[in-house]
Amino acid sequence: MKITSIRLGRISVPLRTPFKTALRSVNSVEDVIVEIGTDGGNVGYGEAPPTGVITGDTTLAIIGAIQDHIGKTILGRDVEDFEPLLQAVQGAIVGNTSAKAAVDMALWDLYGQLYNIPVCKLLGGGRKQLVTDITISVNAPETMAADAIKALKRGYDCLKMKVGVDPTLDVLRLKAVREAVGQGITIRIDANQAWTPKQAVRILNQMQEQGLDIELVEQPVKAHDLEGLKYVTERSFVPVLADESVFSPENAMTILKMGAADLINIKLMKCGGIYNALKIASAAEVYGVECMIGCMLEAKISVNAAVHLACAKNIITRVDLDGPVLCSEDPILGGAVFDEKIITVSDAPGLGISGIEDGKVNWFWDTSALA
Numbered sequence: 055m056k057i058t059s060i061r062l063g064r065i066s067v068p069l070r071t072p073f074k075t076a077l078r079s080v081n082s083v084e085d086v087i088v089e090i091g092t093d094g095g096n097v098g099y100g101e102a103p104p105t106g107v108i109t110g111d112t113t114l115a116i117i118g119a120i121q122d123h124i125g126k127t128i129l130g131r132d133v134e135d136f137e138p139l140l141q142a143v144q145g146a147i148v149g150n151t152s153a154k155a156a157v158d159m160a161l162w163d164l165y166g167q168l169y170n171i172p173v174c175k176l177l178g179g180g181r182k183q184l185v186t187d188i189t190i191s192v193n194a195p196e197t198m199a200a201d202a203i204k205a206l207k208r209g210y211d212c213l214k215m216k217v218g219v220d221p222t223l224d225v226l227r228l229k230a231v232r233e234a235v236g237q238g239i240t241i242r243i244d245a246n247q248a249w250t251p252k253q254a255v256r257i258l259n260q261m262q263e264q265g266l267d268i269e270l271v272e273q274p275v276k277a278h279d280l281e282g283l284k285y286v287t288e289r290s291f292v293p294v295l296a297d298e299s300v301f302s303p304e305n306a307m308t309i310l311k312m313g314a315a316d317l318i319n320i321k322l323m324k325c326g327g328i329y330n331a332l333k334i335a336s337a338a339e340v341y342g343v344e345c346m347i348g349c350m351l352e353a354k355i356s357v358n359a360a361v362h363l364a365c366a367k368n369i370i371t372r373v374d375l376d377g378p379v380l381c382s383e384d385p386i387l388g389g390a391v392f393d394e395k396i397i398t399v400s401d402a403p404g405l406g407i408s409g410i411e412d413g414k415v416n417w418f419w420d421t422s423a424l425a
């Protein structure tokens with residue numbers, strides 16, 4: 055199975071409501087789509103969101119990385135020669151993890167098709183379903199409480215609340231939401247780097263003292279501040295999950311050795327795809343540190359790849375794959391079924407994506423431009 059073509063397109067999928075975190079506010083998913091073709095007619099799909107405030111990857115950077123570096127490296131190669139191919143993707147350019155992730159997942163898709171097996175099974179997985187949380191954007195306390203009630207009505211029982219915009223409001227936000235939803239609903243919070251270490255300990259311990267029952271806090275402090283992260287981990291009653299602090303397997307190893315976090319959030323867009331995500335999961339497994347699988351604002355192609363990974367790894371105990379259910383439409387055909395909180399993996403070969411609705415992708419480049 056030789057790689058004969060690569061196509062790039064752009065897709066725009068509207069969100070149900072604006073997505074707001076301590077770092078940004080967004081109205082739609084605007085992703086780059088990668089389609090890799092082979093001599094036998096098989097097609098592998100990948101997707102990458104431009105999440106500049108987290109990964110540094112913009113739309114044009116993702117496109118440029120694939121056009122000028124990654125694409126040229128893999129074109130003409132045999133999918134059967136799989137690990138060297140994945141390594142070539144990682145080695146084609148420094149950084150650019152979102153572009154690498156999009157190509158990496160398209161290659162896994164093809165490799166699964168080559169041997170007629172779903173990627174989750176290729177990875178040794180037995181799970182068929184996952185239960186995801188849903189994100190509540192950061193807003194005024196009463197707005198967040200109303201949004202939380204809406205989420206409960208859609209069947210969710212685990213809420214991920216974004217906090218950190220005007221931190222003086224964060225305890226009030228939690229209080230409003232906990233009072234609205236009652237006990238028995240899991241609440242996790244994500245500060246997206248907004249707090250200082252001391253502020254984090256103070257806010258988290260206040261939340262704990264008030265009985266607000268927080269399952270975990272994601273990335274309380276700046277991504278680079280591993281000492282600060284460790285400070286919070288050691289002093290807070292609330293378990294700390296490292297998100298923006300962990301991009302690469304090397305980052306994960308540093309955090310694991312330091313004991314700087316209680317949990318690790320794996321995202322394909324941070325680590326460059328399934329190949330590196332597996333290394334992070336294995337390292338965490340060795341240290342007995344449980345992982346969350348997360349996503350950016352992504353449509354179904356890339357979140358579907360994360361579903362396959364999560365179905366294969368028991369160390370991934372928490373699922374934050376709400377990208378597709380935050381969207382108001384789903385133009386992607388095939389793949390996992392997202393029925394609100396229940397995600398059911400597809401048992402079709404590869405990643406199971408069968409195509410994209412006509413007219414939804416603006417295809418603007420293919421490798422014939424290289425000839």
Ligand SMILES: [Mg+2]
Nearest residue numbers: 244272273297
């Ligand atoms: Mg996060």
